Amino acid sequence: MPERTLSTVGNAIRALTVLADLGPLRLTALADELKLGKSTVHLLLQTLREHGMVDYDPATRTYGVGLRVFELGATAVERGGFGARLVGPMEELARRCNESVSLGVLNAGSVLIVQRIESPEILRADIRPGTRMPLHASASGKALLATMADLEIDRLLSESPLPDSARMTHRQRNGLLADIRLIRKRGYAKQKEEFVDGISAVATPVLTAGGRALAALSIASPSSRFDEVRWSALLLPAASYMSELCGYRAQREEQAPNGAGHMFAGTGANAVPRRKEDRPSREQAMSS
Amino acid sequence: MPERTLSTVGNAIRALTVLADLGPLRLTALADELKLGKSTVHLLLQTLREHGMVDYDPATRTYGVGLRVFELGATAVERGGFGARLVGPMEELARRCNESVSLGVLNAGSVLIVQRIESPEILRADIRPGTRMPLHASASGKALLATMADLEIDRLLSESPLPDSARMTHRQRNGLLADIRLIRKRGYAKQKEEFVDGISAVATPVLTAGGRALAALSIASPSSRFDEVRWSALLLPAASYMSELCGYRAQREEQAPNGAGHMFAGTGANAVPRRKEDRPSREQAMSS
DNA sequence: AACAGTGTTCGACATATTCGAACAAGGATC
């Protein structure tokens, strides 16, 4: 649906995007990239610079994404609810398993890492906040998908905005759906070298008040240290605790006569994510 | 100097700023705040939403700063050079002193925290990445000021963009200049409850290739655990090591501080605090 | 059911943005 849109603002955002992707650029290079007149881009950059959205390096005469963007973005994370409140539990978890712990949120068809506690190990999964991961090939992504109705899953997978290399084959798609069912049953997702070679992870959702998934909590490490049983045992209670911090109340008794089981497997601390809508027939909605 | 500027882009940025400051807002509230027509803001928000710069919450019908901004901002930090490379040493330092370690950069007249390693202690200075601190009342700020010519210091202090509460009295200003001289001599800055009650810190600059300050490294904690001698002893070698990572080469006695052509040497004040000479040979202990 | 407030659509006007060309500046080459 092509909506009417402000082209000038679009240009500004495109400029920032290009600068973020290609690194600091000179005026002419950027104008070239944007396919806009040099004078236009000049004015645009001046405006952005005035507001701190781009920084200018007089030495190299290049413009780069400004730190003001970082500042604004940080408030997005705080205000979104994945901020200060959750880092404490994440640190605790990282300490217990001695591995990297990260918090990823579903955004624009992929998982965006918003918080990260690094493992003290030298050899570790090197993923920084601000990184994106594919929904279908990351533990966090699959954990988030598992919280949604099958129909929603299809919609999300089809709008994958990721580079082609990360696209999914049909064979993978079918395997994924089976995987999702398994994830729902056992309460956590697992990923073995699907996204980055040598890196494996487990993940489970953090739920918010309404029972919707706020984010996915994950433990990742080099596959050599991967220990599914121990990590899942540490991960699930931690996520549970974080869910409670986010207002999620472990189930009420008089709920949902629709057959959806908001049940809690295992230690009673762990939340098995399941929305009411995902209950309808399992052969439904493979299409679209 | 009133430059010609793109008002539409300015509106977009103002909108983001307001949303960051006041939290998620409804359309009307935002239009009110920006003093623009509702239809204008409607179109503006649609454009921003299309690009992920604002997120829309259908439940509350509010718009907030989008996570795309966070993503873009993260690249600003990486590309700026305060990214992945420096977190290792910071973690090592945090482990050694058991306190919170942060990296702040001079930006728009104040110090912006770009990296942060939290102390494991429960009682700790709670400052998150994206926070700003005043130049004159934070250890990091003073450390950065100390690397600059006196003339530059005056210029920066006068353009302080901070809330009035954080403004500086003349008495403070004079004290500050004396402080700066002391900082240059001993190689690190100290701050005792000047910014946040109960929090004290030490800080020292991280230098880059040209000898200019890239950022300030600091250790902060509740004043009860403040230990100036131990921390400075840990801080300085760490910063030294990080400076080398950033291309700074410990320098021989040279470089005509007065006289010749450099733009910052014009005032005759030396721009670079020599840290290495203060505390000789001990730093390479930092690992990994 | 009626109301009030909010969000969305539409058309017209006028402003603000784009562009090309001409000017200035900085670096490179010889």
Next chain:
DNA sequence: GATCCTTGTTCGAATATGTCGAACACTGTT
């Protein structure tokens, strides 16, 4: 050090584009 080339900046004009107000649709309140 002088010339050339590339890059960045300024300027004016034409048109495209954003702004606004009013009217419409919608939600959820009383």
